Amino acid sequence: MQALRERIRRADAVVIATPEYNFTLPGVFKNVLDWISRGDDQPFAGKPVAILSASQGPLGGARVQYDLRRVMMFVNAMVLVKPEVFIGSAAGKFDASGACTDEATRKFVTAQMAAPRSGSAA
Numbered sequence: 001m002q003a004l005r006e007r008i009r010r011a012d013a014v015v016i017a018t019p020e021y022n023f024t025l026p027g028v029f030k031n032v033l034d035w036i037s038r039g040d041d042q043p044f045a046g047k048p049v050a051i052l053s054a055s056q057g058p059l060g061g062a063r064v065q066y067d068l069r070r071v072m073m074f075v076n077a078m079v080l081v082k083p084e085v086f087i088g089s090a091a092g093k094f095d096a097s098g099a100c101t102d103e104a105t106r107k108f109v110t111a112q113m114a115a116p117r118s119g120s121a122a
């Protein structure tokens, strides 16, 4: 856990990609965030963070993102608001190696990665 905290601390920014479990964060992932969050030196404070989610369902994990934003607010992260990225029907959008094969999804992710820190209007 110390190694992960240190990697976050040293990073210019953090990208969090997560699935949605029962409308919220997978328990193991939440547990990691909880461990990271302890102490005055927790590394998410002031850290730029972008969030994306993927799901086999049509909503692409839309609900988990709002719970995750709430958690990240508590640890004082600077979470990018827009553009949001929800990857629905994800099973058909990646090949066996994990590479994204869906052009529209690639555009959404690229736009998020290129967004200014203050976010885009879209």
Ligand SMILES: Cc1cc2nc3c(=O)[nH]c(=O)nc-3n(C[C@H](O)[C@H](O)[C@H](O)COP(=O)(O)O)c2cc1C
Binding pocket: 019, 020, 021, 022, 023, 024, 054, 055, 056, 057, 060, 061
């Ligand atoms: C316990 C559990 C709960 C899930 N709940 C949701 C859900 O609320 N919404 C959703 O879109 N997908 C849900 N899924 C499907 C996950 O989005 C899907 O499993 C995800 O893409 C992660 O893949 P993995 O289980 O192989 O890690 C759930 C899966 C599990 C195992």
